[in-house]
Each structure stands twice: as structure tokens, then as C-alpha cells.
Amino acid sequence: MSKILLVEARLHLRDGASLLFTIALPLMLLVFLGRAAGPAFPALMVMLSVLTLSFTVLPTVLATYRHQGVLRRMSTTPVSPLRVLAVQLLINLVVAVVSTGLLMAFGPGLPRNLPGFLLVFVLGTAALMAMGLVIAALAPNGKAAPTIGSAVMFPLMFVSGMWVPREYLPEVVRVIGDYSVAGPFARALGDTWVGQAPHLPHLLVLAVGLVVSGALAVRVFRWE
Template structure:
């Protein structure tokens, strides 16, 4: 397993542009959007908080998780399946599930690096708050990342080839970004759209991150929705995933 992790890490670093984009995109957007004056002033819509404290960091964390889970992970796995890597591994004592586990661990690590940089950049450049309940925030991020990666595995399962995987991931990613509040804050959404967001996994994840960012405990209904999403998409990935 250590050898597989080492090799997969080297292969990922050779494809460094995609890794840099996954990490740098949310950080650059955070810093750029944070320069808008109206986002740096207290807003009654967010309980008197600034947008760069109440909304923006959690949204950029969600963007990083979705980018890694919906584009990077499916692309790599469909390429391996298309080239017969998984099929050849299945004939050896090393089951291809170990390769799958290595990919999940590597993408989880990349996601955590992106989250750390978002927090640091927000604090140093924008003066935004850091998560007040940092330990619980990390647990929520890990929990949410697992759910996002499970969704990514489903995309890798249904994508017919490596060229279509990023496209399918994007088709799924942008609606989730919308209901997650990337363009319209959840507080200003119509009631019907907010209900959809509440059951979309990304909506509860955003809320749980914001709660822990403000120093509160995540609400149980939000955690339940994330857990159900993780279980559902994990089962679907297991049922649908093809090694060849």
C-alpha cells in the first residue's frame, strides 16, 4: 500500500497543472472576490457579519472539494480503466481496490491542502476570521469530503471513457454549486430552492462549515443529510464501478 501511494503521488505530481488549478482556483477567487467593498462591510442579511467571514470562505472550500471530487478523481480512474491498468492489477495479488483507496487518500490530502490555504489566505490577505471551532470544522470538512469523493466515484463509474468524465463531472458540479449558494446566498433563496439545497448534501455541508466557522456545533439534521449522501453514493459506487 505504501508503494502504491508513493507511485500514485508521483504520477499526480507529474500532472501538476491540474493539481495547481484545484488548489489555486478557490484561493484566487477568495482573494479576488474579497476585494469587492460591499463584501467587506457588515450585512444584516448575514446577521451583521461581513460576507468574507460568513459566506465566502465556506463557499471556496466547497468549490475546492467539488473540483477535486468531480473532475480530478473521475478523470484519473476512467483513464486507468480505459488503459487496462485496473484489469491488469486484478490478475495480481494486489487488488485494484488498493489503487482506488490510494486515489481517495491522495485526493483527500489535496483537498486538505486547499482548505488550509483558503483559511490562511483569507486571514492574511482579507483579514477574515479563521474557524472558531477548528477541530469540529476539520471533522466536518473530512466528513463532507468523503461524501463528495463518493459522488466522484459514481461519476467515474458511469463515465464511458476518460474524455467524457470531466464533462459529466462539470454537468453535475455546477448545479450543486448553485444550490450550495455559490451565486445566490442561501439566505436570499426562494423557499423551494432552499428546500432543494437542504437535501442536496452540499447545502447541509455549507451550513455545517459555517456553524463550526462561527464557533458553534453543526446541526444534527445537516450531519444526517451528509451521512445519508455518503452512504447512498458509496453504495452506488460499489454497485456501478467497473474495473474494466
């Protein structure tokens, strides 16, 4: 397991594009726009990093491995494909944590409700990565995976209020956002960042999203 983790980590570090969009871009946006964008803006940058990892980076790697037969070949060795899946989830989680840590270090400081923020971060990240696993299962190859992922990610960014403040969105869009996983994730991150407690309905949507997406990913995921 440790050898697989080391190899996959090195491959991830060589992917400059993914590091740019998951770590550097949110940090640069925070540094240049943070003060003008409001106190909860760092939370939106955390979400941007998690969304990018969940809907482009993770699905692309796994879909590529499946299309190239890597997972099938591993199934005939003591190194099971399940370990590769676990390693990819762990690496992307570590990247999300590193990105969040840098946003805290170079931003206005720690979330005012740190325990609540950590709860929301773990639950929301798990739910979004489970959705990413579904995309990885449905994508025919590694080239199609980021296209499919982006087609899901950008509407989620819109309905969650990342592009336009939620109060300016039409009522139907706000309702969709309330049940989109991304919407409650964004609002709960923002609430805890400014010191509020996460609202129970937001946590419930994240939990349901994790269970449903996780179950669907297990059902449809293909090793070859």
C-alpha cells in the same frame, strides 16, 4: 502500497490543471475577494476545492484507468485494483487538506469552531467523493468523466448558494439544496467557520449521502 502511492502522487503533481483549480484558484479567490465576500467565504472556497476534486479529478483518473485497461491488468497481479482506488482517495483527500490548510493560513485565520469544522469537513468530503466514485463508475472513459462531473457539480454549486446567496433563491431551489449534500455541507462549513455548532439535520444529510453514495459506488463500480 507505498510504491503505488508514490507513483500516483507524482502523476498528480504533474497535472498542473488539477492543482490550479483545486489549490491555486480557491486561494486566489480568497485573497482577492475574501474581505468583501463575508466571514464565511473561506468555507465556500474549501467546498469549491472539495467539489472539484470529487467531481472532476477523481472520476477522470479512475475512468481513464478503467478505459485503458489498467485496473484489469492490475487484477492479475498482487497489486489489486482496490489498492489503486484507495490510493486515489487518499491522494485527493491530502490535496483537499493541503488546500484547506493554505486557505486557513492566508485567510482570516482558523475556523472559530475548529472541532466542528473538522467533523463537517471529513464527513462532507467523504460524502462528495463517494458521489464522485459513482460518476467514475458511470463514465465510459476519462474524457467523458469531467463532463459528467461538471454537469453534476455546477448545479450543486447553485443550489448550495455558492453563486447566489441562499436567501435569494426560490423556495423550491432552497428545498432541493437542503437535501443535496452540497447544500448542508456548505452551510455547516460556514456555520463552524464563524463559531457556531453544526446543525444536526445538516450532519444527518451528509451521513445519509455518504452511506447511499458509498453503497451505490460499491454496487456499480467496474474494474474493466
